[in-house]
Amino acid sequence: MPDRDENLVNQFLAGSQQAFTQLVERHKNPIYRFLLQRVQDADLAVDLTQEVFIKLFQNAHLYQQFGKFSSWLFRIAQNVAIDAFRKQKKAIILRFEQKSAPKNDLDANEKELIDNSTSLANKIEFQEIQPFIEKALAEVPLEQKEAFILSQIQGMRYQEIAQIQNCPIGTVKSRLHLALTKIRDVLKANDLL
DSSP: OOHHHHHHHHHTTTOOOHHHHHHHHHHHHHHHHHHHHHHHOHHHHHHHHHHHHHOOOOHGOOTTTTHHHHHHHHHHHHHHHHHHHHHHHHOOOOOOOOOOOOOOOOHHHHHHHHHHHHHHHHSSSSHHHHHHHHHHHHHHHHHHHHOOOIISSOOOHHHHHHHHHOOOOHHHHHHHHHHHHHHHHHHHTTOOO
């Protein structure tokens, strides 16, 4: 049974480089995907992923073990991306990857949209609807895009997203609902739903 993240953090703080390596190996791909969807540049996403783990190395002692480690790490990734955006002062267009949501966190309308999107993806090549999803995501505020990515792509639960976005769970639900509504409207306007 693999060590829990919290145990690995404690081992790392006690001097185990192997524990840090395990944390990196366990989380580097989800962090990279999250950052890639934010910055739309593979090389920059690699650099930012490295920066996240440098910050983890330097700040592991700040981790409060009352929260989930992955939520804390995604919060670091979010801050690294925001810092990169400030430095570059570029507009961001997020990309959507097809992945089903953790349906136990969704209300009936959101489940319907996910179910319809899934059946659409089976009827039509996903590549045909992806530009419409990207268009919809480009039109929503960054907080809604982020909630959508964390929920739909990373498969996180509302509580984890709330920790990352530093807001109440109700706000996360509202942000996700608004993003899903925008996607639904764009798909309907283009006769895809």
